[in-house]
Amino acid sequence: MTKGSNALGRHVLVEYFDCDSESLNDINYIRxxxxxxxxxxxxxxxxxxxxxxxPHGVSGVVVIAxxxxxxxxWPEYNFAAVDLFxxxxxxxPWIAFEFLKEKFKAGxxxxxxxxxGVLAPNGRNIAYKPVSSVKKDKKMRLPSV
Amino acid sequence: MTKGSNALGRHVLVEYFDCDSESLNDINYIRxxxxxxxxxxxxxxxxxxxxxxxPHGVSGVVVIAxxxxxxxxWPEYNFAAVDLFxxxxxxxPWIAFEFLKEKFKAGxxxxxxxxxGVLAPNGRNIAYKPVSSVKKDKKMRLPSV
Numbered sequence: 001m002t003k004g005s006n007a008l009g010r011h012v013l014v015e016y017f018d019c020d021s022e023s024l025n026d027i028n029y030i031r032x033x034x035x036x037x038x039x040x041x042x043x044x045x046x047x048x049x050x051x052x053x054x055p056h057g058v059s060g061v062v063v064i065a066x067x068x069x070x071x072x073x074w075p076e077y078n079f080a081a082v083d084l085f086x087x088x089x090x091x092x093p094w095i096a097f098e099f100l101k102e103k104f105k106a107g108x109x110x111x112x113x114x115x116x117g118v119l120a121p122n123g124r125n126i127a128y129k130p131v132s133s134v135k136k137d138k139k140m141r142l143p144s145v
Numbered sequence: 146m147t148k149g150s151n152a153l154g155r156h157v158l159v160e161y162f163d164c165d166s167e168s169l170n171d172i173n174y175i176r177x178x179x180x181x182x183x184x185x186x187x188x189x190x191x192x193x194x195x196x197x198x199x200p201h202g203v204s205g206v207v208v209i210a211x212x213x214x215x216x217x218x219w220p221e222y223n224f225a226a227v228d229l230f231x232x233x234x235x236x237x238p239w240i241a242f243e244f245l246k247e248k249f250k251a252g253x254x255x256x257x258x259x260x261x262g263v264l265a266p267n268g269r270n271i272a273y274k275p276v277s278s279v280k281k282d283k284k285m286r287l288p289s290v
Binding site: 008009011013015046047048049051053059060061063065067068070072074077079081083085087112114116117 | 153154156158160191192193194196198204205206208210212213215217219222224226228230232257259261262
């Protein structure tokens with residue numbers, strides 16, 4: 001259960017924009033970054049799978065004892081979608097977020113943290129409370145619609 | 146890109162409550178359910194990893210050509226957190242949702258669909274638009290706070 005909360009887990013959804021395109025198509029670089037991000041955040045790595053698509057793009061997931069970290073990249077758009085789903089009080093998904101932001105040289109990002117598995121005080125009845133907080137980078141570019 | 150949208154993907158976050166506890170601790174049952182859910186939704190399975198925790202609980206991810214499906218179970222709370230992240234117009238994550246709801250005999254559920262990787266019309270500047278829709282089951286129990 002997460003600290004100061006009755007949720008089983010916390011899930012940070014991340015959109016990284018304006019990333020280094022070459023990094024986003026390098027499966028070894030991405031796998032290493034994701035595994036290191038897991039370790040730095042305090043997670044225990046259980047297993048991982050990564051896949052390089054043709055003509056480009058990488059998908060990968062690191063299963064951790066505390067849930068999972070996932071990534072999907074679109075090098076052609078300098079974009080990566082990342083999920084940092086962690087449980088317990090020992091793991092900090094935001095450390096993974098900061099580390100990956102640097103690794104992919106993300107010029108912009110938007111994040112949203114969701115609570116997953118919200119428990120009622122009696123611990124029996126579980127109710128989902130879609131509590132979220134959105135952080136927008138100050139330099140965030142909006143589409144020129 | 147998803148139909149009628151400028152998003153690269155759609156991500157359905159699912160909380161299944163009041164599930165069959167035994168199913169939620171059966172790694173083979175869960176893996177089979179997740180792989181079948183992927184196929185039924187029209188996805189192409191690339192790889193998968195599943196892990197049974199001690200004393201209980203299963204985590205698993207199916208990497209699909211169109212992103213991923215993930216599950217984490219808490220049999221002790223009859224609860225499972227599921228993520229159905231799909232790209233393209235050929236895959237319907239809601240088919241996976243309905244299938245898994247039946248497989249785990251979920252008495253209640255809450256879902257939220259997020260758009261991931263929202264593109265501007267010019268296809269260059271990507272902006273995240275945290276558009277979401279929450280579906281609450283009519284029978285949804287709220288915590289007895």
